Amino acid sequence: MIEVEGLTKRYGEALAVDAVSFRCEPGTVTGFLGPNGAGKSTTMRMICGLTRPSAGHATVRGVPYARIANPGRHVGVLLDAAAQHPGRTGKETLGLTAHVLGVPQSRATEMLERVGLPPKAARRRVGGYSLGMRQRLGIAQALIGDPGVLILDEPANGLDPEGIYWMRTLLREFADRGGTVLLSSHLLREVEAVADRFVVIAGGRIAAQGSKEELLAAPGGGVLVRGLDAAALQGALAAAGLAARPEGEGAFVVDAPAEAVGRAAAAAGVVLLELRQVSGGGLEELFLTLTAEAARAPDPLRAPPVPEPASTEVAR
Numbered sequence: 001m002i003e004v005e006g007l008t009k010r011y012g013e014a015l016a017v018d019a020v021s022f023r024c025e026p027g028t029v030t031g032f033l034g035p036n037g038a039g040k041s042t043t044m045r046m047i048c049g050l051t052r053p054s055a056g057h058a059t060v061r062g063v064p065y066a067r068i069a070n071p072g073r074h075v076g077v078l079l080d081a082a083a084q085h086p087g088r089t090g091k092e093t094l095g096l097t098a099h100v101l102g103v104p105q106s107r108a109t110e111m112l113e114r115v116g117l118p119p120k121a122a123r124r125r126v127g128g129y130s131l132g133m134r135q136r137l138g139i140a141q142a143l144i145g146d147p148g149v150l151i152l153d154e155p156a157n158g159l160d161p162e163g164i165y166w167m168r169t170l171l172r173e174f175a176d177r178g179g180t181v182l183l184s185s186h187l188l189r190e191v192e193a194v195a196d197r198f199v200v201i202a203g204g205r206i207a208a209q210g211s212k213e214e215l216l217a218a219p220g221g222g223v224l225v226r227g228l229d230a231a232a233l234q235g236a237l238a239a240a241g242l243a244a245r246p247e248g249e250g251a252f253v254v255d256a257p258a259e260a261v262g263r264a265a266a267a268a269g270v271v272l273l274e275l276r277q278v279s280g281g282g283l284e285e286l287f288l289t290l291t292a293e294a295a296r297a298p299d300p301l302r303a304p305p306v307p308e309p310a311s312t313e314v315a316r
């Protein structure tokens, strides 16, 4: 469980994150979305105790991250895959993490295999890795302590299509085993495919949050129904008192539960070819609408970045 309550980060006069609150429940993947500069990384860094909030607080499994003893055994974090030491090999990097977390070295070898870094790649220096290989190594580091929570900032960056598919499966299985995942990404289709819930942030503020069903349902909802005989279907719906509007090709949209529509058709002996919830324009359309709205309402306090004093940051 991750709980974020009123998290706020101010850099001088500029508000990077403005009173952000959300929860990530065990067994779910939460997609954290927003345009460039929206405040996603800053929020994630505050959750992980790397950036000090100006106001508000965040807890992971009920305690602030900084107070978790041996946090890598509980929370797997990947915030910046490029932050690996370039002079170490992949195997050395992961071996060191295993040592720090107190897990057997055999687990490092196991994780390298799991993330698709075979022995030959693992013997190479990280400085020579592609971005996708660094991401895989970062994911291995996040997973090596067998945590129950994953916090991943753009983990799919640089991954090839096979890698993206692999990542999706990994995260889904992790959540299905009861894990909690907070995942930021610009790959909307990928997030849509894996996440159960979304938190959309724009201009430092929450623009929307909720379950996939809630956020992606078309305004007004309704079901689309198509019958073998369109006229008979229309008659059946009318007989059941259900208002239907034609949707082309013998289909109708009905503002009623799918069960009521199915029963009306069955009662009239009408064969149905299609019966489904009407979905909206997908995550992409939702994202563009929400972020455009946020852009139309600029916050006068948001200004160009100023360097943060080093003392307020914990070293990565």
Ligand SMILES: Nc1ncnc2c1ncn2[C@@H]1O[C@H](COP(=O)(O)OP(=O)(O)OP(=O)(O)O)[C@@H](O)[C@H]1O
Pocket (backbone or CB within 6 Å): 011, 015, 016, 017, 034, 035, 036, 037, 038, 039, 040, 041, 042, 043, 304, 305, 306, 307, 308
């Ligand atoms: N150390 C800092 N000093 C000053 N401003 C900062 C600092 N870090 C981030 N910001 C500002 O805070 C805002 C949010 O940045 P953040 O990196 O959290 O956005 P993001 O949603 O992760 O963006 P992206 O998708 O591009 O990674 C931006 O306006 C950014 O310029």
